[in-house]
Amino acid sequence: MQVSVETTSGLERKLTIGVESSKIDGVALTKMKELAKTQRLNGFRPGKIPLNVIKKRFGAHVRQDVISDVMQRSFYEAVVQEKMQPAGPPRIEPVSMEEGKDLEFTATFDIYPEIKLEDFSKVEIEMTTAEVADDDLTKMIDTLREQQANWVEVKRKAKNEDQVVIDFVGTIDGEEFNGGKADNFELLLGKGQMIPGFEEQLVGTKTGDEVEVKVTFPEDYQNKDVAGKDALFATKINKVNKKEALKMSELAEKLGIADGKIADMKVDIRKNMERELKQAITSKVKQQVMDALVEAHDFDMPNALVEQEINQQKQQALQQFGGDASSLPDLPNELFADKATKRVKLGLIVSEIIKQNKIATDQEKVKVKLDELASVYEQPEEVVNYYLSDEKRLSEIEQLVLEDSVIELVQAGAKVTEIKVTFDELMNPKDAESSSKESADVKEKSADVKEESSETE
Structure with a gap:
């Protein structure tokens, strides 16, 4: 040959x-x-x-x-x-x-590229730390009381945050249309569940009222038969309910705390919050390390692997649409290219780190990871057996453990800056960003006022 x-x-x-x-x-x-x-x-x-x-x-x-x-x-x-x-x-x-x-x-x-691993000391990581403060615990308990709240009927006019139970029949040009009718429909006012303008017209109504709600369907409404058309909904108010938060003892009982002891409930909730906080910190550090590794390395990418990853992502997108190929008409590769390239690149880097550092699967760590994953379920033993009974599923856990070992190795050699934040800032970053933006806007407006004032002087 x-x-x-x-x-x-x-x-x-x-x-x-x-x-x-x-x-x-x-x-x-x-x-x-x-x-x-x-x-x-x-x-x-x-x-x-x-x-x-x-x-x-x-x-x-x-x-x-x-x-x-x-x-x-x-x-x-x-x-x-x-x-x-x-x-x-x-x-x-x-x-x-x-x-x-x-x-x-x-x-x-x-062919696979030759990867020259960069010195981990050049990798910079922001290590976010936080703790569960008493205020965080109180806020979480209040949230749980709201989530588990009961709806209690009231004899007054409906307002935002109330629940109204309604019958309605929708018509367009006097004709009923598909999907425009319901009985005893539970609607939470002020949350934008219905067509724009619908909920607003129910504010101020009371039990027994019959009203005509006039709305216009948005031009981009999913049902093209009614999109952009004016509709009239004959609506009857069967009930007006207000939310009544659970008492602390009631919440404890609902959460399965023996004898409804409030002190025991607080201990359990704090433990759950601390576990979720630890997972969030670990996940955030892992993402930072992975992003830093991708950023620090530069090498040619095998097109075959990128194309394979793109096809996998397309398949996942198809599954999200219920496996209906007609719902994904000619999705261009460019839509998935960046994410696919990054994932392939990261996979190659991680594999090279494992290879060069001779990192092996630690079965004790695999057991710890399995127990950790299973701990949030009611029947943890069944979850553990679910993974142990299938080699493919178990290999997924082993791969996670290998990735964790890589993260620990990189983190140990990286330049780490510790940043302390609140529980809310870490667990609800969008809310924190919104709050920060509002604060920044206030500061900016204050600066503008000062500037105008000094110019006037």
């Missing part, structure tokens, strides 16, 4: 492989002799078909099958011979397939 290697671009390699014709002709002849024993043709006794008849009838097909097998086998022999590591399946193209002559074909593929 003759092999020549060509670097076409970046990580792309092109092998030109030559195989002696005798290897193909010999295998093809053997296969045709086997066919002569098993084939049935009119005019010939079983097993007595002349070889020239078999060759004339099946020769081209047999030869093509043999060539296909030889090309695949020869390709893998060639990459072993040349000490190459393909990053994806090859694109095989025949050059010469003429009978009686040597076979020649090309195989084009990507």
Whole structure:
């Protein structure tokens, strides 16, 4: 077998492989002799078909099958011979397939890049720390009391934050339309659940009222039959309910605390908050380390792996739409390219760190990780057995443990800056950002006022 290697671009390699014709002709002849024993043709006794008849009838097909097998086998022999590591399946193209002559074909593929790991001391990480303060615990308990609250009927006019129980029938130009009718529909006022303008017209109504709600469906409404049209909803108010937060003892009982002891409930809630806080800090650090690793390394990416990742992400997107391909018309690769490239790059870096540092799977850490994942479920033992009973599922946990080991290694060598924040800032960053923005706006306006004042002076 003759092999020549060509670097076409970046990580792309092109092998030109030559195989002696005798290897193909010999295998093809053997296969045709086997066919002569098993084939049935009119005019010939079983097993007595002349070889020239078999060759004339099946020769081209047999030869093509043999060539296909030889090309695949020869390709893998060639990459072993040349000490190459393909990053994806090859694109095989025949050059010469003429009978009686040597076979020649090309195989084009990507190889894995050589990755030079950067010094971890150049990696900068902001280590966010926080603790569960008494105020955080009080706020969480208040939130839980609200979430578990009861709805109590009231004999007054409805206002925002109330729940109204209504019957309604919608019509457009006097005709009812599909999806425009409901009985005893529970609607929370002021939350924007319904078409713009609908809820506002129910504020001020009371039990027994019958009102006509006039609205216009948005132009981009999902039901195209009613989009942009005026509608009239004949609406009857069956009930007006207000939310009544649970008492502390009631909440304790609902959370399964024995005898409804408030002190025990607080201990349990704090423990849960501290566990969630620890997970959030770990997750945040992990993301920072991974982002820093991607940023710190620069190397060519195997297109085959990126394309494979793009296809996986497309498949995941399809599953999110219920597996209906028609709901994802021609999604362009560009939509997934950046995320796919980053994931592939990170995977290659992590694999190289594991390889160079000889990091092995620690089964004790795997057990700890399993127990940690299972602890949030009512039947933790069943969750642990769920993973242990399937090698594929268990390997996913082992991979997580390996990633954690990589994070610990990088973090130990990185430049770490500790930043202390509140529980809310860490667990509810959007709320914190909103609060910070409001504060910044106030400061900016104050600065403007001072500037105008000094100009006046």
